Amino acid sequence: MNVRRVAYTAPRTLALEAGTTAEPPPGHVAIDVAYTGICGTDLHIFHGSMDARVDPPQVIGHEMSGRVAQAAPDVTGWEPGDNVTVMPLVPCGQCPACRAGHRHICHHLVFLGIDAAGSLQSRWTVPADTLVRLPEGLPLDRAALAEPTAVAVHDVRRADLRDGEKALVVGGGPIGLLIAVVARRGGADLLLVEPDPYRRRIAESLGLAALDPAAADTAAAVAEWTGGAGADVAFEVSGAAAGVATAVDALATRGRLVQVAIHPVPREVSLHRFFWRELTLLGARLYHREDFETAVDLIAGGHIPAGSLISRIEPIDRAAQAFEALETGAGVMKVLIDCQSEAEAEAR
Numbered sequence: 001m002n003v004r005r006v007a008y009t010a011p012r013t014l015a016l017e018a019g020t021t022a023e024p025p026p027g028h029v030a031i032d033v034a035y036t037g038i039c040g041t042d043l044h045i046f047h048g049s050m051d052a053r054v055d056p057p058q059v060i061g062h063e064m065s066g067r068v069a070q071a072a073p074d075v076t077g078w079e080p081g082d083n084v085t086v087m088p089l090v091p092c093g094q095c096p097a098c099r100a101g102h103r104h105i106c107h108h109l110v111f112l113g114i115d116a117a118g119s120l121q122s123r124w125t126v127p128a129d130t131l132v133r134l135p136e137g138l139p140l141d142r143a144a145l146a147e148p149t150a151v152a153v154h155d156v157r158r159a160d161l162r163d164g165e166k167a168l169v170v171g172g173g174p175i176g177l178l179i180a181v182v183a184r185r186g187g188a189d190l191l192l193v194e195p196d197p198y199r200r201r202i203a204e205s206l207g208l209a210a211l212d213p214a215a216a217d218t219a220a221a222v223a224e225w226t227g228g229a230g231a232d233v234a235f236e237v238s239g240a241a242a243g244v245a246t247a248v249d250a251l252a253t254r255g256r257l258v259q260v261a262i263h264p265v266p267r268e269v270s271l272h273r274f275f276w277r278e279l280t281l282l283g284a285r286l287y288h289r290e291d292f293e294t295a296v297d298l299i300a301g302g303h304i305p306a307g308s309l310i311s312r313i314e315p316i317d318r319a320a321q322a323f324e325a326l327e328t329g330a331g332v333m334k335v336l337i338d339c340q341s342e343a344e345a346e347a348r
Helices: 040-046 147-157 176-187 197-205 218-226 243-251 271-277 289-299 314-327 343-347
Strands: 002-010 013-020 029-039 063-071 083-086 125-128 130-135 167-171 190-193 229-237 250-260 280-283 310-315 335-339
Touching: 002 314, 013 314, 040 197, 063 125, 063 147, 130 289, 147 176, 147 229, 147 250, 147 280, 147 289, 167 176, 167 280, 167 335, 176 197, 176 229, 190 218, 229 243, 243 250, 243 271, 250 271, 271 310, 310 314, 314 335
Parallel strands: 167 190, 167 229, 229 250, 250 280, 310 335
Antiparallel strands: 002 013, 029 063, 029 125, 029 335, 063 083, 083 130
């Protein structure tokens, strides 16, 4: 079958390639990819920041939805036409992390879309055990947000967030907003800190309190919001040094900092603050399968405002332009690539 793929070939260079696909090998399933979302990791790859890990030319992308096209003869439980998403993690099963039950942070993890071919193609062949079933009737564009929603579910679970706790989210991009929505559903009282006005408007349209750190004294606002106690939990999702400082300084005695963003360089952290208030730092990376299944249920149940987070959908042959638009961050939240369409066909 003829396939169209978008491959990262060099920093700031994506190539639309045409090729063919083979029959799925044993234990694998071929998927007709409907939509692939572009995330911050994809942008890091696009910028060349992950060249030590990504081997060009590499098809990228991992936030997706689609339909089963064909399963290998030894695969059971999947039929052509089944709606699916993919949990893009292939652990080794043998390392200390895997043996301890933490397969999502396997020491030798293969992440599909980074370490191996990803979903930014019209047909994608993956191990059958990475598939997650989607309920009938769930629109596939909204289902493409299952992976980032699973990240948010995992982050909130790592926080051990309890009903009525004050939770500060520093950074209002897609993951930050999803964390806020999931945490609020768990009973938390939320405050979001985000400098971008477009993102604040999206947050406010979802009923979230959003603060502009450039226009307000964040420390004073947190003190007023918490009665001077500080936040019980802070999620650092900004990836900026200032965001780390804001999150740490906002925490109450024995507060928990959940580090979500990937920081490309080491950051200074006030260890005195950690000592003085007996704070806890929690890393949060990726997700378990149950996080992914919960994410699908939340989207299908209408608890995740997926439609409000999708800013635009572009055909696969405009993937490069979509990446460039996301770089600015202005007026854009989540961009999806329609992997089955092309601009010329739409024009006709």
